[in-house]
Amino acid sequence: MPELPEVRTVSKYLRENLLGKKILDFDLKTKKSLHDNEIENLDLLKNQKIYDIKTLGKYIIFELTNFYLVIHLRMEGKINFYKEQPTHFNLIHSIFLMQLDDLFFNFTDHRKFATVDIYFKKDKNIRNLNVLKKIGFEPWDIDIDSFFEKVKKKSSPIKVVLLDQHNIAGLGNIYVDEVLYRAKIHPLQKTNTISKDKLREVLKHSKKILEEAIELGGSTIKTYSAAGNEGLFQNKLIVHQYKNKYCKNCGEKIKIIKVGGRGTYFCPNEQKLWE
DNA sequence: CGTTTTGTTCTGGC
């Protein structure tokens, strides 16, 4: 499932292949995937050049000549390129198809959860785009004092708070489990019982794990693939998906519970609840 | 054939 490292990996691949290309045709195949849209006629996207491609949390932002095109892969969104006109089979789950100079760009999601937003480029700060306005900072940009202030009043489990992209951007179900394992915090620990020092640890491990994963091109679990490339970080996961396995530190059996409705892996010996 | 899975938003209770 694409979290920040997977999204960065995809984005890097897109940058390497698409910067400077011109959109010759834009064909929205799944209308309900278009959430925000500031232009009435999508033909306005024609002849727009791809100036830049960046990411914020799990969002990918295409900076065009006059517009921003923001996409989110959700769980199963994928991007494929073709040299030739894609076949009917290739387009079955398509969200949109773009012709970019010499190649065809196909954004697909067989579950149709992936989203697209289109905005006028009136503001250089992408954080002012509607869909990104409320997104929190990525771990590297977070100021520990304001993060602690924000979080210390919450009575939700730490895992739920870390998964909420309004609090911190980039972590998903897989990496949150790894972060909490390394920080030795029980996923159900209420956030308002976590000290600033402990929270600092959480941030430290978040940065470290995400950096390691980015280095390895993300994790490939189930169906994630970065336009054909597979990540390698899944081999480094310590707790997530460790069903019927044992903690590498203490040998205790990894436990699986539900937190915020999500499958959660942790070591009951090393990640104990306090208070 | 029911349960589980994912990221995010929505809904409703308090």
Added chain:
DNA sequence: CGCCAGAACAAAAC
């Protein structure tokens, strides 16, 4: 109104 828990969303693997 804010906070939080849980449902909803789609589709497929188990």
